[in-house]
Structures are given as C-alpha cells and as structure tokens.
Amino acid sequence: MSSVVARGIRAHYAEREVLRGVDLVANAGEVVALIGPNGAGKSTLLRVLGGLLRPIAGSVTIDGVNVTALDRRSIARHIAVVPQIFETLFPFTVREIVALGRTSRLGPLGTLGSDDARAVARALDDIGATDLADRRIDRVSGGERQRAVLAMALAQEAGVLLLDEPTAHLDPAHQRATLDRVATLARVRGLAVVAVLHDLNLAAAFASRVVLLEDGAVIRDGVPGQVITAELVAKVFGPGLRVVSHEGRPFVIPEPASVQERQARAG
Amino acid sequence: MRFRLAAFFALLIVAATACGATVAPAPSTTPRSSATAVTAFPLTVTDFQNRAVTVPVRPERIVSIGPSITEFLFALGAGPRVVGADDFSDEPAAARQLEKVGGIKVNFEKVVSLKPDLVLSVKFSDGTIEKLVGAGLLVLVVDPQTAGDVARTAVLVGRVVGSDGDAMARDIQKRVDEVRSKTSSAAAKPRVYHEIDASDPTKIFTVGPGSYIHDLIEIAGGQNVATRATSAYPQLSAEEILRSDPEIIVLAAADYSARPEQVAARAGWSAISAVKNNRIVSIAPNLINRPGPRVGEAAEAYARLVHPELFR
Amino acid sequence: MRTVTVFALLAVALVASAAAGILAGAVAIAPGDVLAALLGADSTNGTIIRELRLPRVLGAAIVGGALAAAGALLQGLLRNPLADPFVTGTSAGASLGAVLAVAAGFEPALVPLAAFGGAMGAIALVWRLARLGGRTTVLTVLLAGVVLTSFAGALVTFVLVSSDRLALRLRAVLGWLQGGVSVVNWSELAVAAAVVGVGVTAAILLAPRIDAYAFGEETAAALGVDLDRTTAAVLATTALLTGAAVAIAGLVGFVGLVIPHALRFLLGATHRRLIIASVPAGAMALVLADLGARTALAPAELPVGVITGLIGAPFFLVLLVRSRREIV
Numbered sequence: 001m002s003s004v005v006a007r008g009i010r011a012h013y014a015e016r017e018v019l020r021g022v023d024l025v026a027n028a029g030e031v032v033a034l035i036g037p038n039g040a041g042k043s044t045l046l047r048v049l050g051g052l053l054r055p056i057a058g059s060v061t062i063d064g065v066n067v068t069a070l071d072r073r074s075i076a077r078h079i080a081v082v083p084q085i086f087e088t089l090f091p092f093t094v095r096e097i098v099a100l101g102r103t104s105r106l107g108p109l110g111t112l113g114s115d116d117a118r119a120v121a122r123a124l125d126d127i128g129a130t131d132l133a134d135r136r137i138d139r140v141s142g143g144e145r146q147r148a149v150l151a152m153a154l155a156q157e158a159g160v161l162l163l164d165e166p167t168a169h170l171d172p173a174h175q176r177a178t179l180d181r182v183a184t185l186a187r188v189r190g191l192a193v194v195a196v197l198h199d200l201n202l203a204a205a206f207a208s209r210v211v212l213l214e215d216g217a218v219i220r221d222g223v224p225g226q227v228i229t230a231e232l233v234a235k236v237f238g239p240g241l242r243v244v245s246h247e248g249r250p251f252v253i254p255e256p257a258s259v260q261e262r263q264a265r266a267g
Numbered sequence: 268m269r270f271r272l273a274a275f276f277a278l279l280i281v282a283a284t285a286c287g288a289t290v291a292p293a294p295s296t297t298p299r300s301s302a303t304a305v306t307a308f309p310l311t312v313t314d315f316q317n318r319a320v321t322v323p324v325r326p327e328r329i330v331s332i333g334p335s336i337t338e339f340l341f342a343l344g345a346g347p348r349v350v351g352a353d354d355f356s357d358e359p360a361a362a363r364q365l366e367k368v369g370g371i372k373v374n375f376e377k378v379v380s381l382k383p384d385l386v387l388s389v390k391f392s393d394g395t396i397e398k399l400v401g402a403g404l405l406v407l408v409v410d411p412q413t414a415g416d417v418a419r420t421a422v423l424v425g426r427v428v429g430s431d432g433d434a435m436a437r438d439i440q441k442r443v444d445e446v447r448s449k450t451s452s453a454a455a456k457p458r459v460y461h462e463i464d465a466s467d468p469t470k471i472f473t474v475g476p477g478s479y480i481h482d483l484i485e486i487a488g489g490q491n492v493a494t495r496a497t498s499a500y501p502q503l504s505a506e507e508i509l510r511s512d513p514e515i516i517v518l519a520a521a522d523y524s525a526r527p528e529q530v531a532a533r534a535g536w537s538a539i540s541a542v543k544n545n546r547i548v549s550i551a552p553n554l555i556n557r558p559g560p561r562v563g564e565a566a567e568a569y570a571r572l573v574h575p576e577l578f579r
Numbered sequence: 580m581r582t583v584t585v586f587a588l589l590a591v592a593l594v595a596s597a598a599a600g601i602l603a604g605a606v607a608i609a610p611g612d613v614l615a616a617l618l619g620a621d622s623t624n625g626t627i628i629r630e631l632r633l634p635r636v637l638g639a640a641i642v643g644g645a646l647a648a649a650g651a652l653l654q655g656l657l658r659n660p661l662a663d664p665f666v667t668g669t670s671a672g673a674s675l676g677a678v679l680a681v682a683a684g685f686e687p688a689l690v691p692l693a694a695f696g697g698a699m700g701a702i703a704l705v706w707r708l709a710r711l712g713g714r715t716t717v718l719t720v721l722l723a724g725v726v727l728t729s730f731a732g733a734l735v736t737f738v739l740v741s742s743d744r745l746a747l748r749l750r751a752v753l754g755w756l757q758g759g760v761s762v763v764n765w766s767e768l769a770v771a772a773a774v775v776g777v778g779v780t781a782a783i784l785l786a787p788r789i790d791a792y793a794f795g796e797e798t799a800a801a802l803g804v805d806l807d808r809t810t811a812a813v814l815a816t817t818a819l820l821t822g823a824a825v826a827i828a829g830l831v832g833f834v835g836l837v838i839p840h841a842l843r844f845l846l847g848a849t850h851r852r853l854i855i856a857s858v859p860a861g862a863m864a865l866v867l868a869d870l871g872a873r874t875a876l877a878p879a880e881l882p883v884g885v886i887t888g889l890i891g892a893p894f895f896l897v898l899l900v901r902s903r904r905e906i907v
Contacts, residue, residue, distance in 0.1 A: 052800055076803025083798040089660055090848035092793055103791045104803025110787040110851070149794075156802070470880060502879040504605035506627045534764045535630025538623055 002063050002078065002159025003027040003192050004049060009058035011041075011048050018044045019055070020216040026192040026209075028159070031183050033207035034196045035227075037237055040213040042196045043164055049194060050162050051075040062160060076104035080156035082149055082163040094140065094148045095133040098123055101155030123155035127181065143174040150178070154185070161186070163195040167202060175199070179206040200252040204228055212236060225250055306429045314423070315410040316390065322405065325429045326385035330368060330378055333389035335557040336409050337362045339420055340387070342560040343430040351381045358553055375402060385427065411558035412499070414443065414482035414566075421560065435560065442563025443486060446570050450488025453574050459489035460513035460541070463500060465525055468533070471508065475501045479558040487570035488577075489515065509535055515573060516541040519556070520549035548572045582852065585845050589856060593640075593863040600636035600866045601628065603874055634768050639869040639883070640862035641768070642828040643838075645775045647861025648782050649820040650835025651842075651854045653702075655789035656813045657709065657720050660843075661898055663835030664698070664821040667720060668727030670832070672701020673818075673825035675731040682738050691770075695822030701727055702814050702821075771823050778820040779858055785813055786851035793848075831884045833891020834861055834868075840898065 004026045011019040018041045026032040034042040047053040049060055051067050060067045062078045070078075080101070101123065102116040124130045129147045132140060137148060146166065153161060163182065167175040179195075183206045186193045197203045203210050204224040212219045212227050214236045220227045228250040230243040239261065242253045257265070311321045330351040331337040337356035340349050346361055354370040356362045368377045373395050378386065379402050386399055390410045399406045407427060411420040418436040425432015461480055463472040474480040475496030484491045492511040493501055516539070518524050527547035536542050550572060555565045571578045602613055608624050616628035650663035657667075664670045676697020680690050708723035788809050791799040800806050824831065838861045839853055846852050868886040875881055 050801055052797060072800055072805045073803045076801065079801075081798070081801035083794045083801065089658055090655075090793060091843060092790070092848040096790070096847070096849055097793065100791050100793065100802055103788065103799075106787050110784050112787075504873070504880065505631050506604050506606040509623055509627050509631070510606045512623065534634065535626045538626040538630075 002190075004060065004062050004079070004160045004194070006045075006049060006060045007058055009045065009048055009055045009060070011044055011053060011055045013044055013053070018216050019048065021058070022213070022216070022218055024049070024194070024211060024218070024221075026160070026194050028190040028192050029187050030208045031186050031193040031195065031206060033203035033210045033224075034194060034213060035198075035200060035203050035210055036213035036219075039215075041216040042213055045213065046081075046162050046164050046194065046196055049160075050079050050081045052081070073104045076156060076158070078158050079160040079162060080153035080158040082153045082161065082166055084164045084166075084168065089138075091136045091138055093134050094129060094137055094144075094151075095120065095124065097137050097148050098129075098133075098151045098155050101152040101157075104156065119155050119157055123151040126154055126185065127151040142169055143171075143177075146170060146174065146178055150181070159190075159192060161191050161193045163193070165196055165198060167197070167199065175202060182206070183208075200228055200233070200250075204250050204252075228252065306426050308429070310426065312407070312423060312426055314408045316396070316408045318408065320405070320407050320427075322385065322407075322427050324384070326383075326405075326427065328381065328383045328385075329428065330381055330383040330386045331356060331388075332368065332373060332386065333409070334358065334553075335411055335420075335559040336387045336389065336424070337365075338557065338559040338561070339409075339424045340428065343421070343425050343428060343432060343435060345424075345428040345430060348428070350383060351378065358557075358559075373399070375399070378402075378404070387424065387427075411479075413477065413479055413558065414486065414562055417558050417560070417562045420558070439560060439562055443566055446563065446566040447486050449577055450486070450570050450574055453488045453577060456488055456490040457514040457573055458492050458511065458540075459484050459515045459517060459573060460492045460508060460511070461517045462519075462525065462530070464523075466523065468505070471503050471505060472500055473503050475499050480555055483555055483562075483566055483569045484573070486566040487573045489569075489573040505533070505535065509538060512538075512540050514540045514544070514546060516547040517569075517572060518547065518549045519552040521552045524549070524552075582846060585842075586856065589859045589863070593859045593866075596863045596866045596870070597636055597640065600639065600870045601632050603870055604632050605873065634765060635869065636866055638768055638771070638827050639865045641771050641775050642824045642831060643834055643861035643863070643865025643868075644858040645778060645820040645824040645861070646831060646835040647838035647857035647864070648779050648854050649817045649824070650861075651839035651850060651857045652782050652785070652789065652813055652817045652820075653835070654839055655786075655850045655853075656792060656810065656817075658792060658795065659720055660840055661836065661895070662720055663833065663839075664817065664824070665830065665832035665835060666724045666895070667702065667705050668724040668731065669698050669702045669705070669817065669821045670825055670830050671728040671731035672704075673698035673822050674830055675734055676700070676822075677825065678735045678738060691822060691826030694825045695818055697731075698821045698825065699815065699818040701731070702818050706810070706814060767827075771827050774823040775820060778816050778823065779854070781812070781816040782820070782854045783851060785809065785816065786849075786854050789813065789850045790848075828865075828883060831865070831868075831887050833887050833895060834864055836898075837891050837894050838864055840894075 006022060006024040009019050009022040010017065022045055024032070024045065034045060036042050044053065048055050051060070051070070051072070054068060067075055067078065098120050099112060099116070102112055102119060105116060107113065124133055127147045127150055129144070129151050132144055132148065137145060140148070150166070161182070166178055166182070170178060179202055182193055182195065185191055195207070207224060209222065210224050210227040211221045212232060219236060220232060225248065228243060233241050233243050233252060240255050240257055242255050244251045244253060308325055309321055309323045311319055314320055327348055328350045329340065329345065329348050331340055331349055332353045334353065334356045337349065337352045338358050340346060341359050341362060349365060351366040351368045352362055354367050356365065366377070366381060368374050368381070375398060378399065383404060386404050386406045387409050388396060388399065388406060390396070390408055396406055396408060409420055409424060411417055417439055421436040421439060422432040425435060461474050461484060463474060465471040473493045474491065475493045475498055477499035481491050492508070492513050493503060516530060518527065518530065527549065530536065530547050531542045541547055550568060554561060554568055602610060604627070606627060608616070608627065612624050613628055616622070616625040617633070619625070646664060653662040653664065653667060654660055673694040674697065676693040676695070677690050680693030685693065705720065705723040705727060709720045788804050791802045791804045796806055839857050842853055842856050842860055846856055865883065869883045871886045872881040872883040
C-alpha cells in the first residue's frame with residue numbers, strides 16, 4: 001500500500017522548460033491517467049516520478065520517503081516502470097524477461113533466490129502469462145509481449161506502477177484487456193498507478209482520476225467527468241472533438257472538419 | 268603496409284634483394300676470361316635478367332641501386348664516376364656522400380635528374396626496372412645472390428665500366444679458396460643456425476640454400492641446420508630449431524637483432540647445445556649480408572666463428 | 580537439460596582441441612612421447628612440448644576465452660549482436676596503446692598495460708560516439724569502430740614512418756599486431772591467466788545487470804541498475820579482457836563476435852550462462868584456429884588472425900544482412 005506525491009516539479013529537457021511546477025498525487029489502489037496534447041510534458045513527468053530524470057525543483061515522495069535522494073536500486077524497489085519499447089534483439093524467454101523485474105533485489109553475487117522465483121511465478125500468474133513463460137520474447141505476439149513486460153514490472157513488487165502509453169500498438173481488445181488488468185491489480189494489490197494515455201476514452205473508462213497537462217502545467221485534476229469536458233477538451237486539444245456523456249462517463253468523438261474550418265485552414 | 272614492411276625488411280637484411288627477387292641461375296665460380304683488361308666500346312653484354320644491353324661509350328655518370336653494386340663499383344675504381352646510389356649504400360665510406368636515389372621505392376625523378384648514362388640495379392618485381400628503361404635510361408640488372416654470383420658480377424660490372432673485373436674475380440676466388448682449404452681440414456662440421464630475424468617469436472627466419480649466407484656457412488666449414496629448406500630465406504619454427512640442436516648460433520650485430528642473452532633466455536632454448544656451451548655469436552651484418560667484393564673477408568670472418576681453433 | 584548437454588559437449592570439445600593442439604606441430608612427435616614429455620621426460624621432445632607447445636595452446640585458450648567473454652559483454656551492453664572487441668575498435672585501441680608504448684621506449688613489461696589503456700580509451704570513445712544520438716544503435720557502433728580502427732591504423736603507420744630507428748623497434752610490435760599467439764614464457768602466461776580470470780569473474784558477476792539492458796538503458800535504470808557504474812564496470816572489464824588478449828596475440832578478429840552469437844542460439848540470451856559458456860567455446864575456437872595457423876602452411880606460420888578472419892568475416896556479413904532491419 002503506497003502512495004506517490006509529487007510537489008512543485010520543475011524539469012528541463014534539452015534546454016527547454018518542460019514542467020513548470022506540477023503537483024500530482026496517486027494513492028494506493030488508484031489509477032491516475034495523465035492526459036494532454038503532444039509536448040504537454042506527460043512522459044517527462046512520468047520520468048521524473050520514476051526517478052529517471054532529476055527535476056530542477058520540487059520533490060517526489062513515496063510514503064513520505066524522498067525518492068530523488070535514493071539510489072537507483074532503492075528507487076526500483078518502490079517504483080516499477082513499464083517500458084514503452086518492447087523490441088529486443090536477443091532471444092530471452094518470457095520468464096527471463098519477467099525475472100528482470102528482480103534486478104533490484106539481486107544478491108551480492110547477482111543470483112536470484114527462491115523469493116525471487118516465487119515473485120516471478122506470481123507475476124506471470126497475475127498477468128495470465130504462465131503458459132507463455134518458456135516462449136521466446138521475440139516470437140510472441142504484440143499483446144503477449146505487452147503482458148510479459150507488465151509482468152516484469154509486477155515482479156518488481158513495487159508499490160507504484162508507472163506506465164507510458166501501455167496501449168500503443170495494441171488492438172482495441174488488447175487495449176481493454178491491458179488496462180482492465182492494470183485497474184484490477186491496482187485495486188487488489190493496492191498499487192498506486194500512474195499511466196500516460198493518449199486515448200481520452202480509455203482514460204475515462206479505466207482511470208479513477210485524470211490529470212490534464214498542458215504546456216508543462218496541470219490544467220485540471222479530478223474524476224474523468226470533471227476533467228474531460230467539452231470546454232477543456234476544446235481549449236487544450238482544439239476544435240473538432242465532441243464530448244458526450246454516456247452512462248455518466250464522458251466520451252470524446254472526433255468529427256470531420258467543418259466547412260469554415262477547412263476554409264480557414266486553406267486561407 | 269605489410270607489403271612495405273616486408274619489402275623494407277627484405278632490403279634491410281638482404282640488402283641487395285628487393286621484393287622477392289628470384290635466385291639467379293648460379294654461374295660457374297671460375298671467372299670468364301676476357302681478352303682485354305680495358306673494354307672497347309660500344310659493347311653488348313647479357314645482364315642478370317638475360318637482357319642484352321649495349322653500352323655505347325664508357326659510362327661517366329653511373330647510378331647504383333643496390334649496396335653490393337656500389338661496393339663493386341668502388342672496388343673496381345669506378346667510384347669517382349658514381350653520381351648517385353640507393354639509401355642503403357654505406358660501403359665504402361665515400362658511398363655515404365653520394366646523392367640518394369631512394370630505398371625500397373626508387374625515386375625516379377631523382378634518378379632522371381642525375382642524368383646518368385648507366386644505371387646498375389638489383390632486380391625489382393614491382394616494375395621499377397621497366398619504369399627506368401621507359402624513362403630513356405640505360406639500365407643493367409646486376410643481382411648477385413650467392414657466393415658464386417660474386418665473380419660473375421665482378422666480371423660483368425668490370426666490363427661495362429671499362430675496368431679489369433677479371434683480375435678482381437680471380438683475387439676473390441683465391442681468398443675464398445684459401446678459407447675453404449683451411450676449413451676443409453677441420454675434424455667436424457658444426458651445426459650452425461644463422462638468425463636473420465626473430466623479432467616476432469612465431470616468425471623466425473633463417474638462411475637456406477640459394478642464399479649468400481648459406482654459402483658462407485659452407486665455405487666456413489659449418490653445416491646449416493636449414494640445409495634442406497626449399498627457399499633462400501625460410502621460416503623455421505622454434506620446435507624445428509630445438510630439434511635440429513645447433514652447435515653455433517650466429518646473430519647479426521644490428522640494433523634490431525636479438526642479443527645473445529635474449530636468445531639464451533627464450534623459452535625452451537636452454538636445451539640447445541649452442542646455448543649450453545655458450546656459443547652464441549654476433550657478426551657485422553654489412554660484411555656478410557651483401558654478396559660483394561669482400562666475400563673472401565666475409566668467409567674468413569664467418570670461419571673464425573665456426574672454427575676458432577683453426578685461426579689461433 | 581539442454582544447458583547441461585551443451586556444457587558437457589563444450590568441455591569435451593575443449594579437451595579434444597587442446598589435445599590436438601599439443602599433438603600437432605612443426606616437428607612430428609609420437610603421441611606416446613608427447614605423453615611422456617607432459618609427464619616430465621627430460622629430452623628435446625620434452626622441452627618442445629613443455630616449453631613451446633603447451634604454453635602456446637594454453638595461451639590460445641586464454642586469448643580465445645577472453646575475447647569471447649569480452650564479445651558477450653559488449654553485445655549485451657550495446658544491445659548489438661554485431662559488436663565485439665575487434666569491430667568496435669577496442670582491439671585497435673589496444674594495439675595503438677602498445678605501439679605508442681614501444682615508440683616511447685617503455686619497458687616491455689609495461690606494454691600490456693599500455694594495451695589495456697588503449698583498449699579502455701577506445702571503448703570509452705566508441706561508447707560516447709555511439710550515444711551521440713541519445714541512444715546506441717547498431718550502425719553508430721559499427722561506424723564508430725570503423726573510424727577508430729582506421730584512426731589507430733593511421734597513427735601506427737605515422738609513428739612507424741616517422742623514424743627508421745623507431746621502425747626497427749616497432750617491427751616486432753607490428754608482427755605481433757597481425758595476430759599470432761606468441762607466448763614467450765610461463766610467467767607471462769600466468770599473468771595473462773590471472774588477468775583474464777579476474778575479467779571473467781567480473782563479467783559473470785555483472786551478467787545479470789547486463790540482462791537488464793535488454794530493453795535499453797532507460798529500462799535498465801528503471802529496473803534498478805546504476806547505469807554509470809554498471810556501464811563503467813562493463814567497459815573496464817571488456818578492456819581488461821581485450822587488453823590481455825591483445826598483449827598475447829595481437830589483433831585477432833571475430834572470435835568475440837561469432838562465439839557468443841552461436842552460443843545464444845544454443846543456450847538463450849541470459850548473459851551469465853552465455854559468458855560462462857563463451858569462455859570454453861572461445862578457448863576451443865582459438866586453439867583450433869592457432870592449430871590451423873601453425874599447420875596450414877608449415878613450416879611457415881600464418882598469423883592466427885588470418886584464420887579467424889577467413890572464418891569470421893563471412894559470418895559477420897551474413898549477420899549484417901540478416902539484421903539490416905534493426906540497423907536502419
């Protein structure tokens with residue numbers, strides 16, 4: 001049961017200020033979706049939360065412990081990151097990939113113990129990938145690879161799970177399955193989950209809370225219905241996105257450009 | 268780069284033998300008789316590459332490409348007419364003052380600028396001779412490889428420069444015969460290993476039949492351990508040297524050569540008779556590496572190493 | 580089960596190739612006499628076997644094992660199945676270090692140290708160059724290696740031509756650079772064995788952390804790997820192994836490339852298993868290559884780099900064609 005709290009995060013990337021004072025909280029059992037247009041700073045914020053990018057101001061604490069002061073090994077025991085790039089040139093098996101999640105708990109000789117083997121088996125089981133365990137990572141489908149990488153992060157047994165675009169390159173059924181699994185794990189295991197999502201509808205469907213970023217600052221933070229509104233979507237993402245409500249959940253429907261819009265673009 | 272190194276190495280060690288020249292057909296050691304001591308020009312001779320070369324008048328501006336050729340020219344009294352020589356020509360001392368025309372690679376522009384009326388050159392396998400001829404120069408290929416070639420060289424060079432090469436050839440033969448008669452009386456022929464180069468311990472080079480030094484070993488009353496080798500400068504493995512158990516190890520006294528104590532310290536070499544009996548000796552490379560007019564001197568120097576008891 | 584079989588086969592193959600390496604040589608010695616010589620018989624044959632052949636076979640084994648382990652390390656770190664000490668220019672750096680040491684008139688004993696320094700400098704440079712774009716790609720590593728190799732080659736030639744006197748001293752170095760196992764004595768062998776032993780141990784300890792590089796450095800960091808320290812340790816270990824190999828055998832290409840690559844097919848990608856298997860497999864490969872070098876044109880010897888190049892270069896090209904998708 002962990003919660004992650006970021007306060008006043010400012011970060012530079014390639015000489016540019018990407019985050020200008022961001023506050024973010026993710027509590028145990030919560031799935032927080034980071035949304036916003038390209039370049040808003042979502043991925044950068046995720047890197048700061050994961051301790052992979054040092055902010056120039058602000059702090060990230062997990063259960064009161066300042067993460068920025070910890071070494072990599074300790075951070076990895078608190079925070080797991082599901083990577084976005086899955087391709088690997090080497091023929092690791094799925095089980096070997098999942099076992100990478102135990103890197104931060106390697107013994108002095110670099111060996112894994114029985115605890116580690118149990119954690120790996122449990123992660124595979126949680127993600128429904130036990131039958132994939134001995135297959136080669138470069139020979140499974142995209143969806144299976146996504147599950148393997150998710151299991152790898154779970155095997156880390158960290159309280160905080162960070163995901164960067166976990167549904168990219170997946171078909172709708174796999175998108176749903178992945179996020180549903182993540183939301184269930186958050187509830188059952190008490191994980192604090194922060195996920196960057198481009199798809200506003202997926203965010204609305206699976207996130208308990210949505211944080212809208214624009215130009216390195218939080219525009220709004222709340223339940224999906226409070227954040228994904230017609231007014232805010234138009235302001236942040238631009239025209240042509242209709243927001244409707246269906247069974248109390250907001251839906252974003254892209255619409256073809258109007259005649260005026262096309263003329264304005266042409267002019 | 269490797270080729271250039273190999274060439275450099277070859278020229279340095281076997282000074283006159285550039286670029287893998289083949290061994291010349293061994294002529295008789297008896298000098299050809301010549302009717303007159305001073306040649307009448309024009310004259311046509313056959314050189315070491317079986318080319319017929321006509322020398323129209325007595326050459327007054329000679330370029331020598333090959334240290335042994337330079338030695339012959341000076342010994343035959345043609346030194347004052349030599350206007351240029353290769354970088355390696357350092358005998359006699361006067362040769363060091365000559366214009367340099369290059370080493371492994373001949374500097375063609377330099378040769379032409381010296382306006383020679385005769386170029387004497389060792390063999391080249393890279394087209395150097397053809398290029399010199401193409402530049403309109405009169406070129407004679409002279410490439411002594413063995414002790415037997417020395418007399419032939421004396422006669423040939425003597426004729427083209429208008430000196431008495433025959434007398435010189437007879438002198439040389441006399442001195443060689445003296446050494447030979449002395450060493451033939453020795454009770455035994457010690458096994459000799461002559462090291463050309465072993466700066467890479469996996470690539471040990473020695474002398475084989477067809478090389479000048481092999482001839483010197485024979486004249487000196489020794490038995491070359493590589494006498495069954497199929498090339499003039501064969502590569503031997505350390506295993507073969509240990510197996511052949513030389514009684515004398517001869518090194519060149521050059522700065523790139525191994526020193527006796529280094530040879531003795533080589534792994535496994537302590538089992539060799541020459542090492543056990545402390546018979547690792549050095550000899551001046553300039554004296555023995557060039558089949559030149561000092562062959563008698565060289566043979567005697569070598570014989571003193573192989574049979575010191577005969578020279579007390 | 581499969582792992583056990585592969586290791587058993589490797590052990591048998593290593594022993595068999597070592598036996599072949601000791602039995603065959605420039606001088607024919609009957610197997611019975613070889614055995615007697617190994618048991619200490621005092622004869623010329625004994626000297627040949629104990630002082631010449633055995634150290635040479637052991638030297639080849641050490642070099643092959645070191646290069647294969649270094650190759651496995653580099654491939655894992657760079658996530659690049661085409662990396663090895665030779666193609667990344669690490670070996671060239673080692674040779675440059677050695678040549679400069681000789682040119683500067685260092686003690687011969689310090690030359691291997693200079694080789695290590697050169698290897699370290701080269702590999703650090705390749706690492707920096709390869710990361711210019713923020714992440715390492717197969718192509719940039721290869722290009723950096725090519726650039727480094729030609730630069731080192733040019734510098735070696737420059738040093739060589741700059742002075743005849745130097746050239747004389749450097750001839751020995753250059754002969755050695757062509758790649759030939761030239762063990763001079765047992766104490767040199769012992770030093771190399773110790774250095775390679777340290778390097779292999781370090782490689783085995785580092786292996787699980789190298790696995791974590793499977794999805795790139797950022798993920799490795801997220802998994803708890805201290806990137807700076809681990810990268811530095813892997814590069815230093817690679818340089819140590821390469822420096823020791825170059826000090827004994829000069830530039831020997833492709834062993835570090837081919838061996839880990841082939842073993843990955845048999846044993847999978849996990850680096851600990853891969854490195855442990857690479858050592859005997861690399862040892863075996865170079866013992867056989869050296870045997871070929873000694874016997875193919877006997878009594879003349881080929882540089883062992885010629886044998887490994889003849890076999891390894893086509894293999895490299897096949898890999899390059901097959902992996903072109905990852906390169907672009």
